[in-house]
Amino acid sequence: MSVVIxxxxxxxAYGDMSVVRGVSLEVRRGEAVAVIGPNGAGKTxxxxxxxxxxxxxxxxxxxxxxxxDGLRHYDVVRRGVVYVPAERELFPQMSVLExxxxxxxxxxxxxxxxxxxxxxxxxxxDERKGQMAGxxxxxxxxxxxxGRGLMAKPSILLLDEPSTGLAPLFVSEMYRQLSRLRAxxxxxxxxxxxxxxxxxxxxxxxxxxxxxxxxxxxxxxLLGDPEIQRTYLGMA
Amino acid sequence: xxxxxIDGIVQGLQLSLMAVGITLIYGLGGVLNxxxxxxxxxxxxxxxxxxxxxxNPLVACAIGILGAGVFGLLVDRTLLLPAYRSxxxxxxxxxxxxxxxxxFVVNGYLDYRYANISLTIKLATPSFEVAGITVRSASAVAxxxxxxxxxxxxxxxxxxxxxxxxxxxxxxEVGAGLCGINPGRIxxxxxxxxxxxxxxxxxxQGLFSSLGTEMGNELTSxxxxxxxxxxxxxxxxxxxxxxxxxxxxxxxxxxxxxxxTLIILLATAAFTILLRPAGLFASRT
Numbered sequence: 001m002s003v004v005i006x007x008x009x010x011x012x013a014y015g016d017m018s019v020v021r022g023v024s025l026e027v028r029r030g031e032a033v034a035v036i037g038p039n040g041a042g043k044t045x046x047x048x049x050x051x052x053x054x055x056x057x058x059x060x061x062x063x064x065x066x067x068x069d070g071l072r073h074y075d076v077v078r079r080g081v082v083y084v085p086a087e088r089e090l091f092p093q094m095s096v097l098e099x100x101x102x103x104x105x106x107x108x109x110x111x112x113x114x115x116x117x118x119x120x121x122x123x124x125x126d127e128r129k130g131q132m133a134g135x136x137x138x139x140x141x142x143x144x145x146x147g148r149g150l151m152a153k154p155s156i157l158l159l160d161e162p163s164t165g166l167a168p169l170f171v172s173e174m175y176r177q178l179s180r181l182r183a184x185x186x187x188x189x190x191x192x193x194x195x196x197x198x199x200x201x202x203x204x205x206x207x208x209x210x211x212x213x214x215x216x217x218x219x220x221x222l223l224g225d226p227e228i229q230r231t232y233l234g235m236a
Numbered sequence: 237x238x239x240x241x242i243d244g245i246v247q248g249l250q251l252s253l254m255a256v257g258i259t260l261i262y263g264l265g266g267v268l269n270x271x272x273x274x275x276x277x278x279x280x281x282x283x284x285x286x287x288x289x290x291x292n293p294l295v296a297c298a299i300g301i302l303g304a305g306v307f308g309l310l311v312d313r314t315l316l317l318p319a320y321r322s323x324x325x326x327x328x329x330x331x332x333x334x335x336x337x338x339x340f341v342v343n344g345y346l347d348y349r350y351a352n353i354s355l356t357i358k359l360a361t362p363s364f365e366v367a368g369i370t371v372r373s374a375s376a377v378a379x380x381x382x383x384x385x386x387x388x389x390x391x392x393x394x395x396x397x398x399x400x401x402x403x404x405x406x407x408x409e410v411g412a413g414l415c416g417i418n419p420g421r422i423x424x425x426x427x428x429x430x431x432x433x434x435x436x437x438x439x440x441q442g443l444f445s446s447l448g449t450e451m452g453n454e455l456t457s458x459x460x461x462x463x464x465x466x467x468x469x470x471x472x473x474x475x476x477x478x479x480x481x482x483x484x485x486x487x488x489x490x491x492x493x494x495x496x497t498l499i500i501l502l503a504t505a506a507f508t509i510l511l512r513p514a515g516l517f518a519s520r521t
Binding site for chain 1: 397400401403404407408410411412413414415416417418419
């Protein structure tokens with residue numbers, strides 16, 4: 001499998017404070033990779049840096065064999081790297097349909113085909129097509145955020161904490177739909193605090209602590225790792 | 237009474253034409269444009285100069301509106317760049333200072349260079365009667381122009397991709413970026429379009445009464461009041477606020493005179509803001 005995206009020793013800082021320190025990771029085509037870790041570990045900062053929303057202090061990002069860092073976040077989307085942040089960043093006073101259509105801004109000609117695909121993945125959005133995004137429930141807004149990301153036909157989808165603020169039922173539903181996307185070959189990099197869900201869903205995972213990678217390996221191995229079980233899953 | 241009401245609505249529509257530009261530029265660029273009235277005056281004076289040179293009135297007005305647009309484009313691509321490089325409150329403050337300075341420079345230059353020029357467009361038929369009410373032709377034409385402009389603007393924002401993109405940036409610039417939208421490019425387009433709307437407002441002022449070189453600050457002030465009352469990110473609110481304040485202005489001018497009119501207008505604005513602090517239709521664009 002070819003490498004879709006790779007970070008090489010990247011460092012990201014807010015002012016003088018380094019939040020991500022020397023992180024190297026890679027995601028291969030068709031893979032789902034998790035970045036797990038506690039609050040404040042640097043997961044969101046890492047994702048924002050890959051998405052072009054934060055500048056690198058050091059290191060580089062390679063996407064499909066070519067250097068990628070330094071691009072503005074809207075140009076990153078054009079290359080096929082689509083970021084879905086935990087805050088969702090929807091357009092609250094626009095309809096579900098308008099939000100989805102704008103997701104296809106970079107390939108607007110194929111929006112009808114993408115819309116059919118996205119509404120097939122999230123039938124609930126089809127039922128809410130005309131509703132304002134700001135009036136949707138938290139779970140539906142999360143579906144819309146992921147659906148809007150899918151409209152761009154991404155080469156890789158960066159999903160930041162998709163389960164934040166969702167009821168357990170919605171978390172399970174979300175992961176069921178993400179599994180379907182995986183089965184269709186979508187490459188996913190996922191940041192998550194719901195560690196059992198994240199490890200069950202992905203092929204490989206990186207454990208981020210204090211801005212650096214502490215552990216990495218196959219997700220099923222990490223799920224059985226005593227240290228992970230003790231530190232993150234609350235098992236004795 | 238009906239004639240005053242019609243005059244008020246026309247004045248209100250004209251104010252809305254100006255204010256909608258302030259709303260759009262603030263919504264997309266985070267800059268509160270204190271030189272917006274000067275865009276209108278530049279457009280109006282350009283039209284007046286064309287008229288003086290013997291141009292057809294329609295051509296003169298079109299040149300004036302385009303002139304205002306070109307002026308807006310130049311301001312966006314030069315003077316406002318330092319503001320766009322900042323973010324949040326820094327951008328707002330820098331934008332205020334830059335546009336305030338620009339308004340002084342434009343006022344000074346126009347007063348020095350074109351002090352005796354003003355735009356007054358006279359129609360062949362001064363007035364006509366509808367159901368026993370005398371209506372000034374200029375009012376009717378001005379109202380039609382403003383309503384057509386607003387209808388086109390609403391259709392553009394609602395039905396076209398570019399319109400949806402503009403609304404998306406106003407609602408959530410970060411979200412727009414995540415869709416691959418470059419806000420800078422759209423912003424330039426909007427400043428140009430807003431300047432053209434201001435130019436149209438200037439032409440309508442020339443039709444309604446007269447537009448002089450000294451009117452920039454007055455137009456900016458009225459447009460700002462309308463934009464704030466309407467909610468500075470709401471286009472529907474701006475239109476409603478313009479019409480409301482236009483009607484208040486017309487009745488106050490007729491019944492209590494010009495001196496108290498501004499006080500009544502500001503009191504109405506303050507009262508509306510107290511009732512609806514985020515604007516008349518705060519949550520809608």
